[in-house]
Amino acid sequence: MGNFGLLFEGFGVALTSYHIMIMVVGVLLGLVVGVLPGLGAPNGVSLLLPLTFTMDPVSAIILLTSMYWGALFGGSTTSILFNIPGEPSSVATTFDGYPMAKQGEAVRALTLAFCSAGIGALTGVLVITLLSGWVANFALRFGAAEYFAVYFLAFSSFIGMSTGSPFKTLVSMMLGFACATIGADTISGESRLTFDFEELIGGISFLIAVIGLFGLGELLTTMEENLEFHGVKAKLDIRTILRTMAELPRYWASILRSAAVGIWMGITPGGPTAASFMSYALGRRFSKNGANFGKGAPEGVISPETADHSAGSCALLPMLALGIPGSATAAVMMGGLMIWGLAPGPMLFTQRPDFVWGLIASMYVGNVIAVILVLATVPLFAFILRAPFRIMGPMITMVCIIGAYTVASHTFDIWLALVFGLVGYVFKKLDYPLAPFVLAMVLGHNAEDSFRQAMLTSGGSASIFWSNGLVATMMFLGVFFLLLPLISLVLRRAGINFRSRAIEKEAEAGSV
Template identity: 55%
Template structure:
């Protein structure tokens, strides 16, 4: 009941004309961001984050989170109508969404995608409502060893559970760690890797790096790929909406199963991309009639969209309760919280109740308003893709430059943004993940500080990470996740070797 009363208090904080207007603007901007293949949720939030510096924190997080919800919805529009995923997690939606649009069922496919997205998000928000305070209350017992153990668990889980090549994840993390070392050492006060440059004394600002990696990097990649936009026209009328909704109860298992997958992969660092593919794959595996997948099945749209939105929303749970982002967008929002003077973690629920519960309330209301808006504005946002990218790209680039300059009013940051943009482009061309790099940029210095504080308190003894059952359990779990790929490969080789042994046929015995 405490959670319900706190949630009602959050709605009281949220339901002001100012916050409601910001919510509406954020959702519209988010849908626009999701529709454009050159942007995306993390990019839009990163680019617009500097504009919120003068806002009150609750209003700022409402605006930015609603941009995220809108982007989650908007990615499905291009995936279904144009076979161009506006977001990476919308790739799986194209498998059946675009064939449905080609068969004249674009309205049905879009309604199914938006409704599934809404369902997955609401399930994730309910989980956040009831689990976040429990996780936060448990985490109050944390000191420097426990916090470092959690950081270690996060980094190791990215390696152990990530879908990308493990060596690429390690390289991305390492580069992020190196970048966090530039500037002043927060423990000793000494300068590190500034190479005599006064501009490097501040180090690499997280926001400048993110704007470059995501915004400029995506623009360069999109310019190279030269998208040509040819798609299906779509109108959603109430009759199509209600007819599609009548079919939904038949797919209730798909909705709940994909929601569970999404929530789990959102809380762990699996992310929305992995959730969407896993939701689609499992829906295909458990279906009684497996034919028709990839040719325009409605459950082929429901499964990835539900899982992706559940993952994207539940990724905010570890950020709020532990200060550990579960996705790239959550990492950007984590940086925003620090800029606004808030410290994510267990004490946030005690010291900033208005902020936390206002954010959770905006998740409920923002998804309801977002569902209504996307159902009403599909033709408008689909028309955006008719605008040549050569017209849109310079506008995006200027927005990135303004955002980077606004961080510290330094022209040098614009050059850094361009360098990070080139780095982001190279990463994407070589299929290196950006999320580990962003995670290391956000948490690298904090992990270092927690480790050194723990070492100082324990006089250099590494056994401090096994000094009590809590920190020992977290540390052991992190190490297990780190070696999980190695163990999996070893067991797979042993299994294959045994199978090969059993398959050997003995030579025939000669009758002579």
């Protein structure tokens, strides 16, 4: 029986009144988890996992994945309305989503985000349906060198595709790498850059940094520039939602490109966060309106959201087929599979096809339910922005502080969030981009571990990064993107020199 025949059997498992009710409950719980910046999908799924021990595995995994989709959508909501990413992968959405909300287009921004996210998620599930067997074999080719090559490609493409100063982008990324190295070394066990603070032994939580950089940093900037900030006036009109949905086909190129990036980064170990950043950078480079990115460009919302949810869907495939989780949430779900007595890997598709294909079918239905529910709540969330700043300011501050404390229940994390708030304020004043800093902080630790493992495997020889066609291709592309600003500068100066010499020859000919 082909994949589509198995999928139809999976729909027979998923499309029951009980499972549909579970999907609705899971999505609603995920929305709450995603809106609270201190929780996030991994923590939310972890909290919900003990409740699934008495459920059958199919119902349990449907509940957890539905919560996952809801958390991803909820993270986009706070990114657009308050400039506070509820999920790490929602950071890139703040760059244009929040400016759109400040311009009075909150409903349009939320609708663009939710619809493009739904398209990306369904595209990822379709890839899982079609390529589950092939992807499992492809992912087996990835070792430490290939993992590092993927991360290197993500970092270098952000530098190469940046429309700002490459130097500032590089400096911001280096500072992010420095923050990623804080804590105990995973190989030697020695502490690094802790400065005798015991609280830093475990490293700096990414959520703490994001809460400070975007939430508190934006509050400081607003207080300095406006002194009195009035809430965004969002028009509560269902026609705006329908008109925005009809607008989506205009951005088909951005959607296809972002979905492809998300599929690639989901199957490989890049993950949803790297996919959203890479897609945003590519969207800014190839868009006709690239200069408007960061000022409220619709494509700046569509690109990261499509890639984020496409990667989030595809990240479940390596977990099912190989037992290699493609994201933190997938790792928690894999722990659930083992508790339920299921062994992730290629044999899972043959031993428990009802479980695998019931899950895949529920991903189709769950994402459609998630899009419907979040679109129904758009007017509610937009109404929140009508509150004046004297109410919203303290509320946002309280959410940031509670979120920072919730991560590990440490008071020290609150002070750390305040420090990152000052860092975010300084970055904005000096016009340094925050995105490279965040990207390096998220992926820097994994990139370092992959690099060191590869070097230990090869006995210290860097030739391992060019040892086969797959890793060599990714490394070549990474080096090309890294040198792209320099190549563009040389070509631009050569063009200017050529043009000036042509003008001189024309002048000499005219004088003769």
